[in-house]
Each structure stands twice: as structure tokens, then as C-alpha cells.
Amino acid sequence: MNQTPHIETPPPQTGARAPIRLGSQVLTCLVFCLIAAPIIWFTRPEPLTIFSRPAGPLTQLLVGQVLALIAALVSWLLFKLTASSASSARTVESYARLDLRGLNPLWISIAAAIGEEVLFRAALQPLLGVWIVSLLFLLTHVPVYRFRKLDGAAIAQAASVFAGSVVLGFVFEYVGLIASILVHAWIDIVGLLIVRHAIQTRA
Template identity: 85%
Template sequence: MTQAPQTAPRAPIRLASQLLTCLVFCLIAAPIIWFGRPHPLELFSRPLGPLTQLLVGQVLALLAAGVSWLLFRMTANSASSARTIESYAKLDLGGLNPLWISIAAAVGEEMLFRAALQPLLGVWIVSLLFLVTHVPVYRFRKLDGAALAQAAGVFVGSVVLGFVFQRVGLLASMLVHAWIDIVGLMIVRAAIR
């Protein structure tokens, strides 16, 4: 009786890869913002001032993080949650990495999708693009109920971030995004232990 060859476990996706992705997103966003906006530096002070964005953003971020945690608790045993945990378990979630990964994702993705693309394409199309970029992470290729639940969550989350960007500002959308990711990655880290 021969045994099937065992594949070596994959090395986790390192923090450096996440930071590089953030940098690439920011480098793509920068010329779009610089040449596409009449006053690009106002991006951080409109529609509300920076301090107001940070304060309102923190309140919205804590609310979003709480909703994210509550939704996970309600769906902890679902196929959708199991797949999400499996997808994000590929990241190196040791130490403070969930914090740094979350900040990198929030800065890079909000700069590209909200600050650069949303003024050109609108909330709905950008949210669809945001969903498409998350296909490799969530493995939506298999269209079943779990995949549709994951896709709906990513899309709705992107729409919410788009409206936070429009109504409050970029700093607020970054805070909300970061807190959602921090809570999500901490849940994944606890689940894989």
C-alpha cells in the first residue's frame, strides 16, 4: 500500500507582502488623485475637517467592529465563516501583525478604491471592483451559499466604506476599515489556535 505524497505546509503570507501591497495601491492611487482632483491635498480635510473625521470615524469604526464581531458570533459555525477563517489563516498573524496588516489594508485600499477611483466611478462600481479584488482571498470561484454570503459581506462593507468616505471623509473610512479588519483578524487568530 503506497501513501500519497504529502505536500509541505505553505509558509504564511508575511507582513512584508501586505505592506508591499499597500505601497503598490498607494502608488497607483497617487497619480489618479494628483491629476484627477483640482485640489488633491484637500482629500484629507473634506467633507469634514481632519479632527472631526477622526472622531466620527472612531465612533463609526467601533460600531462597525462591534457589528462585525456580532455577525461572526451569529454565523460562527457556518460554511462561510469557516472559509473566511481558512482564507485568512494563510496570513502570518503572530504578534502585532493583525494590527499592521489591518492598517496597511485600510490605507492602501481606501486610497485606491475610495480616494482615487470612487470620485471617477461611483460607490457601486468601486464596490464591485473591491469585491473582484477579494476573489482570490475568499475563493468565490465556487458559487454556493457560503461564497454568496462572503461576497455579499465584502460588497456591503465596501458600499458602507464608500458612503463613509463621501459623507465624513477619507480618514474616517480608513479608521472604519482598519477596525473591521483588526477584529476580523483577531477572530481568525483565535479560531486557528
């Protein structure tokens, strides 16, 4: 009989800590895009081509969708393999603060993918390179994951965030921004659906 791995997740938080609403995620996306816009405009020789290079938009959509589905599958398999680990439990705990009702995982993922890819990949990566931008990407996610101490679980979480950013950086560099947004969105969609399932299973 096939059994779903048990994940130790904390009970829903009540009182002082309210769930993070969809609106705040959309607002963060807009802020990231507003920060990125002048950087892109003043540092790129042809800023209006950010969605059409290095590959054309249609190629980016096709290749990006294939890469996104592969990335989503890998993300799901990695979670299944590490479902009982402390790092997975902490990741679920971190993202359980989001309001994941209804279609919110979809909208949150799209907002995060657009905002973060436009800022980190389109605006900053041409200036700083894949590795430094991935380090910055990791640092901005420290409050999300709430690393309490530098133990094995924290290192595993940090390594996965950094590696994911590196992959997205190379997708952006060799395929394009549309492709990296698609890959990012699918990884987040799968991840948030896993988190929601874990919370429901716990409940």
C-alpha cells in the same frame, strides 16, 4: 455555561504553501498608494485636500472612531451569530494563510486600510461611484477568498465584502478618507483577531 461556537478550520498548512508575511501586506499597501497617487493628482481639482474634505481632519477622527467602534462591534456580533456557518469557516480558512503572530493583525489591518481606501475610495470612487468601486473591491478580493463554486457560502462571503465596501464608500463620501480608513482598519483588526482565535482554538 457560556460556550464558544465551534468553527471547523483546516489544520495549519505546511510545505508548499508558506504563510503570507507582513512585508507582503505592506508592499501591497505601497503599490496601491503609488497607483492611486497619479489618479488623485490628475483628476481632483485640489488633490492635497483628500484628507480634509468633506469634514475637517479632527471631525473625521472623532466621527470615524465612533463609526469604527460600531462597525467593529457589528462585525464581531455577526461573526458570533454565523460562527458555525460554512461561509465563516471559509473566511477563517482564507485569512489563516496570513502570519497573525504578535501585533501582525494590527499592522496588516492598518496597511490594508490605508492602501485600499486610498486607491478605491480616494482615487477611484470620485470617478466611478460607490457601486462600481464596490464591485471592483469585491473582484480584487476573489483571490483572497478563493471562491471555489457559486454556492450559498460563497454568495454570503461575496455579499458581506460588497456590503462592507458600500458602507466604507458612504463613510468616505459623507465624512472623509480618514474616517473610512479608521472604520476599515477596525473591521479588519477584529476580523483577524477572530481568525487567530479560531486557529488557536483548533490547535
